[in-house]
Amino acid sequence: MRPMIPTRTLPANTATIQEAATILATGGLVAFPTETVYGLGADALNPTAVGRIFAAKGRPAEDPLIVHLADLSDLARVTPHCPPVVAHLAAHCWPGPLTLVLPRGPAVPYRVTAGLETVAVRVPAHPVARALIAAAGTPIAAPSANRFGHTSPTTAAHVLADLDGRIEMVLDGGPATLGVESTVLDLSAPIPTLLRPGGVSLETLRDLLGEVALGGRAAPTGGQIAPGLLDRHYAPDNALHLCIGAAAACQGWLYHTAQTQLAAGRQVGLLIPDDDVALFADLAVDIEPLGPTSDPLVIAARLYAALRALDARQPDLILARDVGDVGIARAIRDRLTRAAAGRVEMV
Incomplete structure (x- = not known):
């Protein structure tokens, strides 16, 4: 010990x-x-x-x-x-x-x-x-x-x-x-x-x-040239699933997936922009809002704290979507992709 x-x-x-x-x-x-x-x-x-x-x-x-x-x-x-x-x-x-x-x-x-x-x-x-x-x-x-x-x-x-x-x-x-x-x-x-x-x-x-x-791919063996390149990183204890694609398509995937998981008796957490919150008003999901998509710097600043807070409440799974790949949004996508550890849906 x-x-x-x-x-x-x-x-x-x-x-x-x-x-x-x-x-x-x-x-x-x-x-x-x-x-x-x-x-x-x-x-x-x-x-x-x-x-x-x-x-x-x-x-x-x-x-x-x-x-x-x-x-x-x-x-x-x-x-x-x-x-x-x-x-x-x-x-x-x-x-x-x-x-x-x-x-x-x-x-x-x-x-x-x-x-x-x-x-x-x-x-x-x-x-x-x-x-x-x-x-x-x-x-x-x-x-x-x-x-x-x-x-x-x-x-x-x-x-x-x-x-x-x-x-x-x-x-x-x-x-x-x-x-x-x-x-x-x-x-x-x-x-x-x-x-x-x-x-x-x-x-x-x-x-x-x-x-x-x-670049950004991990070396298959031996030392890595930089940190943050492994396929699984930044991850919560509970499984995170990420949707990448147009906003409307991702919102639809999130809603359908949440609805299906709730029907199976599972507790669902959502890590989503403020813009999406009202879409899930009729579902018994646990939501951590990240900020508006119009200000991805706010989303970046809140990302890890929100993910930790949601993870601490121990949902059976966490669902999230990305907010693009321009400016700081590229970093947000990278962190969520690695946190999802292969559980990524492209729509």
Whole structure:
């Protein structure tokens, strides 16, 4: 049985950030807010501390970690050289939700990179995250602060639900504002390649770079080049079924499926936009509204919190639909597709 660690949750301020930095400097684990989701941080250059992240989360060694920097000037600590395009991207997207895959520097342990010669790096925009990295004086490796494969955390309470007794501290900086993970762009490929959609859209990247290829498939064996590529990820404990297609067609599929499942005596949860709620008024379903389809940023910010809330009420199944593939909606589709783990209906 894993020994329990007293986990303290403290409001983020100057004093607690310094205390958290001391924990990191001595090989401990601290969960902290970023603009995307809460991260589980360790000293990225300390292989023993990095190993504790994998143990706390139950994360396989083949899934790499993102290294977080306080500033662009810290890149030299984790990568020996950068393509010229890095400065261009950084000027427009850092600090912010863009992760770049670059050559691994010799100081970065292979535990961080899943044994590969590339490292995923970003400069977060959240003031608490940047203050913590600066106070620690070292790059911080940080995946999402949750059980591996589970729905990502956007509040300190979500972190505790998954990791209480496994880490030393949670810095509470309030809810994450973006609500989905960073975009991952592979700059080690001949053509910049989008591996994971996120807070910086594909449209923005193409405006900045011209050609951007689409990737995002997991390697069949060995280490992955970036996190978030596995077919099952971000998943609730109860089965999620996703419908992809035109809004009216998806609404019809959701209604018919819910009606059929209710008739079979099953409890049905719906994770749907505000626009759809009235359509299910005559069905005894449990609804978590996500926000209006006219504002997908609101849907992204609410996605994980709503999914966790619905999952906690333990329906027999959860039904959801996507909201398109433009801008942040592409990231929402990606997260729901992986959370559905193959239970996807195209209409």
